[in-house]
Amino acid sequence: MKTKDIKVCIIRAAGTSCDAETARAFQELGVQTEIKHINELVTNSNLLNYNLLVLPGGCTFGDHVRPGAVFAKYLNKKLGKQITQYTDENRPILGISNGFQTLIEYGLLPGFNDNNQQPEITLTTNIPNGFKCQWVYLKNENKGNCSFTNQLPKDKILKMPIAHSEGRLLLHAEKEKQLLQKLADNDMIVLRYCNRDGTPANQTYPINPNGTYHDIAGICNKEGTILGLMPHPERAMHWWQEPDWTDKTHTTPYSDGKLIFENIINNITTKQ
Amino acid sequence: MKVFKFLISYLELMKYIAKVDVSLKSGHINSEGETIEHLLKELGYQVEKTDVSKVYTILLQAPSAVEAKVKAQEISERLLANPAKDNYIINVVEAVDQ
Numbered sequence A: 001m002k003t004k005d006i007k008v009c010i011i012r013a014a015g016t017s018c019d020a021e022t023a024r025a026f027q028e029l030g031v032q033t034e035i036k037h038i039n040e041l042v043t044n045s046n047l048l049n050y051n052l053l054v055l056p057g058g059c060t061f062g063d064h065v066r067p068g069a070v071f072a073k074y075l076n077k078k079l080g081k082q083i084t085q086y087t088d089e090n091r092p093i094l095g096i097s098n099g100f101q102t103l104i105e106y107g108l109l110p111g112f113n114d115n116n117q118q119p120e121i122t123l124t125t126n127i128p129n130g131f132k133c134q135w136v137y138l139k140n141e142n143k144g145n146c147s148f149t150n151q152l153p154k155d156k157i158l159k160m161p162i163a164h165s166e167g168r169l170l171l172h173a174e175k176e177k178q179l180l181q182k183l184a185d186n187d188m189i190v191l192r193y194c195n196r197d198g199t200p201a202n203q204t205y206p207i208n209p210n211g212t213y214h215d216i217a218g219i220c221n222k223e224g225t226i227l228g229l230m231p232h233p234e235r236a237m238h239w240w241q242e243p244d245w246t247d248k249t250h251t252t253p254y255s256d257g258k259l260i261f262e263n264i265i266n267n268i269t270t271k272q
Numbered sequence B: 001m002k003v004f005k006f007l008i009s010y011l012e013l014m015k016y017i018a019k020v021d022v023s024l025k026s027g028h029i030n031s032e033g034e035t036i037e038h039l040l041k042e043l044g045y046q047v048e049k050t051d052v053s054k055v056y057t058i059l060l061q062a063p064s065a066v067e068a069k070v071k072a073q074e075i076s077e078r079l080l081a082n083p084a085k086d087n088y089i090i091n092v093v094e095a096v097d098q
Helices: A019-028 A038-044 A069-088 A098-106 A173-185 A257-271 B002-012 B031-042 B065-080
Strands: A007-012 A032-037 A052-055 A093-096 A122-124 A132-140 A157-164 A168-170 A189-194 A216-220 A226-229 B014-024 B054-062 B086-094
Touching (some): A038 A069, A098 A226, A157 A257, A226 A257, B054 B065, B065 B086
Parallel strands (some): A007 A052
C-alpha cells in the first residue's frame, strides 16, 4: 500500500482535546487523516474503511467515573461489533493518554483474555497526587513485537511530554508479579520512564512522574497491534515543540514523537 | 391484552435508591486520601488515616429490593467499579416520594 492511500481515523468525543495536533502529525507524514466524532462514526461511517484508528488525548466525558471509562463503554455499545471485527483482523489502534485509558477501560489493553470487555488493569491517580505536565525520558523496552516501535533499536531513548492526573499503571495487588511476568513474556511492555542516560527510573520521582508500576509508560497487546501510552508523541513531533527550542543546535526538523508515527505508517505500507 | 399486562407489570415495579460506594481495594495506595490526610494534619486535626471513595446514588425501578440490588450489582460491575482496583458496597432502600 502506498503511504498516500493510508487512511487514519482520529476518533473524538466530548472532551477530546488533542485531535488536531495528532491529525497534523499524521498529515505531515503524507497519509489521509480524518477527525471523526463518535456520533458521526455511528451514523455514517465504517471503521473497517480505515487502516489505523487513533484515540487521542483529552478528558472525554469529563473523566467521570474513571478516565476513559464512559468513552470506552460508549464505544463498545455503539461500535463494538465494528471494533471486534477490526481487531480480529489485527489492524492497528493507537491510544494516547486519555486514549490509553480508554483502551484499558475497554479491555483491549492488555487484552490477556480474548474478547474481554472489562478492564484487567487500571491507570489511576498519580503519586504524588495531582496533574503532571512535564517532559520525560522513555526507553523502548520492546523486543520487536510492537508495530509502533519495532523499527526502533531496543533501548532507544525518546523524549516526550506528559500531561495527566491519572497515569499510574496499577495491576491487581494480589497478582502483581504474575501479571508483570505475563506482560514481559509476551513482549507487551513498550515504553518505560528512565533517566536521560537510559538508566531505570526505579520509581524515583520526577523521573517516574506518576509512580507507575515498574516505570511503565506504554504497553501493547499480545499481537503488538494496539499501543497505549501516557506520553504525547504528537506534542514531540517538531523541534519547535521542545522546551529548548531556542537552542540552535537542533540538527533535524523533527523530534522523537515522529518515530512512533513513522514506524506504524511504514508497517502499514509494507503489510497491507 | 399485551399492553394491559405490561401496564400491570409496570405498576408492580417499586422505586428504590441504590447507593453504591466504590473504594480502593486494600493494598493500593489512596493518593488522594493521603493528600487530604496531610492537609488535615497541617490544619491541626489528629487523624490516623483518610481514604477517599465515591458514592453513586441511583434511583431505579424493580419488583423488589433484592432485584434492585441485583441490578445495582450489574451496573457496578459493568461500569462503576474497576475489578483491578475497586471494591464496592451496595445499600438499597425503598424510595419515598416527596
